[in-house]
Structures are given as C-alpha cells and as structure tokens.
Amino acid sequence: MTKRIVILGGGTGGTLTANRLRRELSTHDATITVVDQDDHHIYQPGLLFVPFGLTAPADIVKLRHQQLHHGIDFVEQPIERVDIDAQVVHLGDGRQLPYDLLVIASGAVLAPEETEGLVFGDTVHTFYDLAGSTALAEKLATFSGGRLVVNVVDMPIKCPVAPLEFCFLADWYFTERGIRDRVELIFATPLDAAFTKPVAAERLAHLLAEKGVAMVTEFNTGEVDGAGGKLVAYDGREQPFDLAVVVPMHAGAAYVGRSPGLGDELNFVPTDPHTLQSTVRPNIFVIGDATTVPASKAGSVTHFEGEVLVENILRFLADRPLDASYDGHANCFIETGFGKALLIDFNYDTEPLPGHYPSRIGMPLLKESRMNHLGKLMFQWFYWHTLLPARHVPGIESPMPHGGKELPADEIHQEAHV
Amino acid sequence: MSTTTLAGTPVEVNDEGFFVDPNQWTREMAEEMARADGIDELTPQHWQVIDFMRSEYFAKGTGPTVRILGKSSGVAVKELYQLFPKGPAKMAARIAGIPKPKGCI
Ligand SMILES: Cc1cc2nc3c(=O)[nH]c(=O)nc-3n(C[C@H](O)[C@H](O)[C@H](O)COP(=O)(O)OP(=O)(O)OC[C@H]3O[C@@H](n4cnc5c(N)ncnc54)[C@H](O)[C@@H]3O)c2cc1C
Secondary structure (H helix, E strand, O other): OOEEEEEEOOOHHHHHHHHHHHHHOOOOOEEEEEEEOOOEEEOHHHHHOHHHOOOOHHHHEEEOHHHOOOOEEEEEOOEEEEEOOOOEEEEOOOOEEEOOEEEEOOOEEEOHHHOEOOOOOOOEEOOOOHHHHHHHHHHHHHOOOEEEEEEEOOOOOEOOOHHHHHHHHHHHHHHHOOOHHHEEEEEEOOOOOOOOOHHHHHHHHHHHHHOOEEEEOOOOEEEEEOOOOEEEEOOOOEEEOOEEEEEOOEEEOHHHHOOOOOOOOOOOEOEOOOOOEEOOOOOEEEOHHHEOOOOOEOHHHHHHHHHHHHHHHHHHHOOOOOOOOOOOOEEEEEEEEOOEEEEEEEOOOOOOOOEEEEOOOEEEEOOOEHHHHHHHHHHHHHHHHHHOOOOOOOOOOOOOOOOOEOOHHHHHHHHHHO | OEEEEEOOEEEEEOOOOOEOOHHHOOHHHHHHHHHHOOOOOOOHHHHHHHHHHHHHHHHHOOOOOHHHHHHHOOOOHHHHHHHOOOOHHHHHHHHOOOOOOOOOO
16 A cells, blocks of 8 residues: 655755655655645755855755655645644645654744743844844944844754854954954853863863853843843843844744644654654654754754664554664764864764764864865755755764764873873 | 762762752752752742652653743743742752753753
8 A cells, every 4th residue: 555654844854854765665655745834945054154244045045845856745835733643734725634654854943932022123133044144144244343142042952053153253254354352252051061062062162262252151041131232031140232143942843732742842742762753653753853852953963863764664664663773973063263163973872072073084073174164165065965865975874983083081191292 | 979968868969969869859858958058948839840840850751941840830930030049940950859950952
C-alpha cells in the first residue's frame, strides 16, 4: 500500500527530509507532501549580516517549492491544527490532509508578545527575522553613537551564538565607520556566562572583553521600556539604552498549541533525543527547531538529524526497530569580525573543545581564523546546493568526530606553554 | 560533592548546594534552607511552587525554567521573583531538593 507522508514546514528540516525521503522511496511506496504557509525560503544565518550591509535581504531568499525535488507535492497553506487521533492535518482553507506518517518540521517562532513592552520601533530592534534585520540595517546606518544593548530575553533561541556574533560584528562595523569610540556595546544575557558550555563560554567571554563589549549576566528581562530607553530585569536591575537589539523569546509554531496532545507548554513537540520519534505518537517524527531535544536550535543540528530521522522513518515504515541514533552533533561558525571566525563542534556529551574539524587536519576549533570566516561564507552555498538537496558529503557525517579534538588534559598542558 | 546536615539528617549536595538525591528531601529541610536563604517563612504560595517543581522533576527528569513556572505553576513570573528573590528557577529548585534545572543549550 502506498503510504501518505505529510511534512509540516518547508524550511531547513522539512526540505532536506522530503528530498532525502524521495530518493529512498518510490512513488509507489509513498506520496510526500510538504506544507508551508508561504513560498519564501529564507537562509536564516544570513539575517546576521543584513544589519551591517554585508548582504542584501533579497540575496538570502529563494522560492521554497524550487528547493523540493521532483515528485514532492508542495501545499502553500497555513496549518490550522493536527488531529493526532484521526491522523489528519487541518489547513487554513478548510482542506484536510490525512497521513500515515507525519513529520513536524515547523521550526520556532518569535514571541515578543510574551515580554511586557517589547514592541519593535525606532529604538528597539531585532535581527531575528527578515523584516527586523532589514529595518535594523537602516537604523545602524544612521546611528551616530550611544549605548547599544544586545539582549537575549530567554532561552531557548535559534543559533545561541548569533547574539554574540552580532556584538563582534557591531564592534567591527563601528570601527570601520570611525565612530567606535562613541558607541558603548553591552551584551545582556539571562545565562550566567557567555555561552552554555564552560570551555567555549570562557573563550567567548575573553573575546567580548578584548573587543570592548561589556557583558551583563543573569539579566532576566521583565520589561522593555522603549519610550524611557531602558530594559528592566525582574530583579529590578536596569539597562539604559539608545538602541536595543533584542532577541525575543521563542516558542514552537502556534498550530502545535491548537492540536490537543501534540506539544508542551512552549508548543515544542516532545521528541526522543536519539531516535527523533515524537513521544506523543509513534507515527509522528520531529526535526529541527520544533523538537525538545537538548541540542542547539541550529541548521547544522537539523542537517545532522536528517540522516538519522530518514533512516528511522524507513525502518518505521518497514516495521523494523528504530536503531538509528542521533548523538546531538552540532557545529557553528562564530563570526568574530574583521574577516575572522571561530568554529565550535560538539554533541550531547562532549562540550566544544579546541582542536581541528573534522580531523587533525582541518579547520581550527575554538580559535579565530580567516579560514573559518571563509567557511562561514561558503556555508550559504553549501546550504542551498548540498544541505537542502541532502547530498552526501564525505567527512561531514552525522556522528560527531572525536579525532581532531584536544581532550581537556591536552588543553591544560597547551595553555601552560602559551 | 559534599555532605551537609539539614534538619538533623546528613544529605549529599553538589558544589552549588543542590541535592544529589531528591528522595533525601523533607519539608523540614526546605524550611531550614529557606531560612538560610533569607526567607523567614515559607508561605502557601512558596509551597505551591516547591511542590510544582518536584512534580515536574519527577515527571520530566529536570526542573522547570522560570518561563514554564510562570505558565504552569499558577504563580506569575513577577510574583515568583518576589517569592524567590535570588532567581526563582535556581533558588526554588535548591529549596525543593531537586538538581539545578538544565535550562537550555
Ligand atoms: C539570526 C539567525 C542566525 C542563524 N544562524 C545560524 C548559523 O550560523 N548556523 C546554523 O546552523 N543555524 C543558524 N540559525 C538557525 C537555523 O536557521 C535554524 O535552526 C534552522 O533553519 C531550523 O530549521 P527548521 O526546519 O527546524 O525550521 P525553519 O527552517 O524555520 O522552517 C520552519 C517552517 O515551518 C513553517 N511554518 C511554521 N508554522 C507554520 C504554520 N502554522 N503553517 C504553515 N507553515 C508553518 C515556516 O513558514 C517555516 O518555513 C540561525 C537562525 C537565525 C534566526
């Protein structure tokens, strides 16, 4: 019998899953339908570069349906809700899509409304969506000096290093414009360090200090007072600003909340961290930002998950045990300004460590270099031409490589020689 | 890791004072820890939060974040900060005898 596979969301995860499944399954085995509310696929890592005029908004958008291989149906409709008992997806126009197997790939949405007073306008901006980063580019171009506060309201957020990268690039940008001495840069985070993992957190905190960015930790924003020009934390601390760049709270897609039994309090879908099967129904699988797995919400995570997800879906359809296992592998280039970047590579069990990726000969880890900056720029090409079509790249595999990494003991040894 | 004595009983805690074994916890211990943290008396609202944290921990394996507490414990985030001024998620988790909430990556 031909199985009906429905994929909710045609972004990074939905597209690469559909393309990979289409290659593995004949049209007799399965129909594959991808649903998304619009036909504009945004290369989200590019949102970081738009405010600094390093990329134009139009250069990071392509048509969604064109990223999907032949033999995949694309439905452009908002998802209303899913009935997980009847196994039917309800669409905005009233249409119903029955499924045998459902893949949730609807990502995360911004939830500024959850923070009192957080309304984007003249002095309060964001770069986490296309409209926001486009407006911020205009604002920065005429910014002549003052206190610029970069604030993360609460975790989880997509690409948790992006706000740090924004600080590094702002330092470079104002230096280039010759007004760095008139701009005070502040990074206010709810975390107790620059990042969630200790070794990388220390390096990143060091870089912030080097670039003259003041870090304020455990700052839990309770209110954004745009008119008064200040952020107010729940514990009463205040951060005055001339310009605030705020990364708002994130949540799962709203339809998840309208689908009884599907999501958690934040509309993310409970997911087994290794098999990527949802824990709500065996015939629902989840990928990317929509999951609850304890990994960063990042494109690289989505990419590495894809391989395991598709293998397990094929096993599920064939009534075989799901033995493909995701290890939490993530890697991110962290743009540090002045044509340099550093790279981190980690998984559920191993925090980002120094060394090289993918093996002893490769890109330097946790260290600024021009090569990593070129890597970050090349990632955009890689995204459209390799990651979304789900082409295999030798050396870039789902499980995290250990080969090039320096164990903490090595590291202490090395530091002693510096 | 070290051993400390709470309400006359030795318990294992980590470097930051979080319980290693949540089953060692008693309500008397919570009262003692709260007093040491500057909360003279645990009110019914405090207990509502503490009980919610423990039930979440036993159901999900990790304590809730402040945002989830605000959405699900029946106590708003602003009040949570009044009840546990040193940061609701951490302070309440410690008093509730559960490990430090993992938070997010
Ligand atoms: C500023 C920024 C910088 C980033 N930088 C990096 C980086 O350097 N490296 C990296 O690896 N990752 C980065 N990321 C993260 C990366 O873009 C995401 O993790 C990745 O795109 C997640 O893929 P996804 O498929 O889960 O979600 P998405 O690609 O966001 O796709 C979700 C799709 O679901 C659709 N959808 C949602 N709700 C509905 C509905 N109700 N009806 C119909 N359709 C719906 C949406 O329209 C969307 O197309 C960055 C993100 C941001 C915001």
